[in-house]
Amino acid sequence: MAKRHCILMGPPGAGKGTQAAMIASAYDFEHISTGDVLRREVSKCSDLGKRAKTFMNRGDLVPSSLVIEMIASRIDDGTGKKGFLYDGFPRNREQAEVLEEMLQKRNETIDMVLYLDVPEEVLFSRIETRIKLAQTTKSEPRADDCEEILEARLEVFKRDTQPLVIFFKNNNKLYTIDGDQKPEVVFEDIKKMMNGRV
Numbered sequence: 285m286a287k288r289h290c291i292l293m294g295p296p297g298a299g300k301g302t303q304a305a306m307i308a309s310a311y312d313f314e315h316i317s318t319g320d321v322l323r324r325e326v327s328k329c330s331d332l333g334k335r336a337k338t339f340m341n342r343g344d345l346v347p348s349s350l351v352i353e354m355i356a357s358r359i360d361d362g363t364g365k366k367g368f369l370y371d372g373f374p375r376n377r378e379q380a381e382v383l384e385e386m387l388q389k390r391n392e393t394i395d396m397v398l399y400l401d402v403p404e405e406v407l408f409s410r411i412e413t414r415i416k417l418a419q420t421t422k423s424e425p426r427a428d429d430c431e432e433i434l435e436a437r438l439e440v441f442k443r444d445t446q447p448l449v450i451f452f453k454n455n456n457k458l459y460t461i462d463g464d465q466k467p468e469v470v471f472e473d474i475k476k477m478m479n480g481r482v
């Protein structure tokens with residue numbers, strides 16, 4: 285049976301990781317977070333991790349070729365699940381086009397794109413909270429969780445990813461959700477969008 289393919293998009297700090305985990309479990313999707321895979325590779329000091337680290341630590345996108353390879357092997361490996369939920373991928377037009385091509389070969393397509401809309405000032409206050417939490421719990425914050433790098437990540441989002449949001453909107457695939465609400469309320473809104481569509 286054809287697999288479903290859903291993309292979760294949103295600016296850095298929009299809450300994609302939290303929602304993606306809930307969606308994947310509720311809809312029996314394989315959750316693919318390119319950011320999580322890359323962070324694991326960095327902590328293992330693998331070749332991929334070493335190549336990605338410099339880009340990640342300055343808030344830039346890593347070269348698309350590295351990410352596309354990761355995605356291709358995850359899709360090909362296949363799972364018994366109903367579909368895939370992409371979190372943090374695609375980040376630009378090039379990645380989206382390659383994904384569409386990969387799916388076309390399988391007679392599948394991107395079914396829907398969920399966009400978490402969160403105002404910029406909220407993103408900054410969430411990152412501050414994350415940093416404070418890491419300080420009080422004495423845990424290691426994400427290397428890119430600081431105000432300067434958030435600014436860089438936001439710029440990259442506006443430059444590379446926002447045009448992709450508009451592209452999906454023009455293709456009638458985009459579903460926008462107000463991400464400035466409690467996580468459980470955001471999830472309820474997501475379910476309303478997804479039910480009957482995937």
Ligand code: AMP
Pocket residue numbers: 296318319320322339340341343344345346347348351371372373374375379428437
């Ligand atoms: P995230 O956890 O999705 O915010 O990703 C953290 C960092 O990983 C980003 O700032 C990028 O440096 C890198 N990254 C994650 N996904 C991608 C992608 N699809 N393309 C390029 N770089 C990515």
